[in-house]
Amino acid sequence: MLRIYRCLLHLYPAVHREQFGDEMTAVFEEVQAETATKGITARAFLYVRETAGLLAGALQQHVRALGGARVWLTFPTRGFTMRTEFRFPKTTAVLMIIILAGVLLVIEKGEGIEASLARVSPPGSIVQTNMLPGIAIGLACFYAAGFIGWAILFALRRSGVHRLDDVSVERK
Amino acid sequence: MALGDMSPEVMMEALPLSEPVLLILLSLAGQPRHGYSILKDVEQMSDGRVVLSTGTLYGALRRLLDDDWIERFEEKESSRGRQAYRLTSQGRRNLQAEVSRMKHLTHLASLRASLSLRAAKEI
Numbered sequence: 001m002l003r004i005y006r007c008l009l010h011l012y013p014a015v016h017r018e019q020f021g022d023e024m025t026a027v028f029e030e031v032q033a034e035t036a037t038k039g040i041t042a043r044a045f046l047y048v049r050e051t052a053g054l055l056a057g058a059l060q061q062h063v064r065a066l067g068g069a070r071v072w073l074t075f076p077t078r079g080f081t082m083r084t085e086f087r088f089p090k091t092t093a094v095l096m097i098i099i100l101a102g103v104l105l106v107i108e109k110g111e112g113i114e115a116s117l118a119r120v121s122p123p124g125s126i127v128q129t130n131m132l133p134g135i136a137i138g139l140a141c142f143y144a145a146g147f148i149g150w151a152i153l154f155a156l157r158r159s160g161v162h163r164l165d166d167v168s169v170e171r172k
Numbered sequence: 173m174a175l176g177d178m179s180p181e182v183m184m185e186a187l188p189l190s191e192p193v194l195l196i197l198l199s200l201a202g203q204p205r206h207g208y209s210i211l212k213d214v215e216q217m218s219d220g221r222v223v224l225s226t227g228t229l230y231g232a233l234r235r236l237l238d239d240d241w242i243e244r245f246e247e248k249e250s251s252r253g254r255q256a257y258r259l260t261s262q263g264r265r266n267l268q269a270e271v272s273r274m275k276h277l278t279h280l281a282s283l284r285a286s287l288s289l290r291a292a293k294e295i
Contacts, residue, residue: 020230023255027207053225154285
């Protein structure tokens with residue numbers, strides 16, 4: 001795991017790596033040694049946590065390097081507690097962007113395929129060999145619709161909107 | 173611009189601190205600590221609720237160093253990779269400001285909660 005950790009450290013900007021690389025590796029070694037005596041679950045959690053932490057940290061440092069010192073105020077390591085402004089779950093925002101990108105991609109691909117099919121088969125001619133791509137496209141659209149539906153439900157669940165149904169208002 | 177150079181109004185924009193950053197500052201409030209010691213102390217202070225990864229810890233430490241909230245502390249016997257950190261006077265002031273803000277908030281919350289209870293009894 002130490003080798004993977006060192007590889008992941010290369011995702012960081014060189015400045016950060018030179019400044020903190022040895023320290024981070026040393027601390028990770030200490031944490032790993034401590035977890036070695038614990039069960040496999042604890043070790044699995046450690047590896048997942050460290051990998052996620054390194055990936056997020058590397059991204060954050062690159063954003064920081066691009067945007068200057070004030071960027072960290074808008075990209076905290078975790079959600080701010082007791083913030084005055086409205087908080088929108090980050091995971092929901094990410095999922096919504098993915099969903100939007102997926103929808104746009106499907107529309108674009110669909111239009112491209114439709115245009116190519118129109119060129120291949122002139123209007124009025126029924127060609128048996130064209131049925132196979134049509135079925136494949138239909139299935140792809142079906143799966144895409146299913147995935148999008150699932151993603152929307154998952155996003156809503158992440159945002160906690162579904163809990164509104166459980167709220168009971170008692171009036172005296 | 174470092175937070176240390178900011179006006180109080182602009183500095184207040186940096187508050188409230190995220191829970192991990194607040195716990196890191198609290199960990200360094202008592203004594204200088206190195207990375208592993210901070211990790212363990214944060215975990216202990218939060219009863220195991222906040223377990224920092226090294227990526228998160230050093231991301232926060234770098235920001236705090238750049239903004240002069242903390243500084244490197246040279247230990248007499250320090251091995252490679254065991255760098256200690258301590259709060260600067262600026263960091264101590266900002267921590268105090270955050271603690272005062274939280275005190276005010278909890279005081280206000282308890283007042284309003286008791287008012288709410290009283291109002292509920294009267295109905």
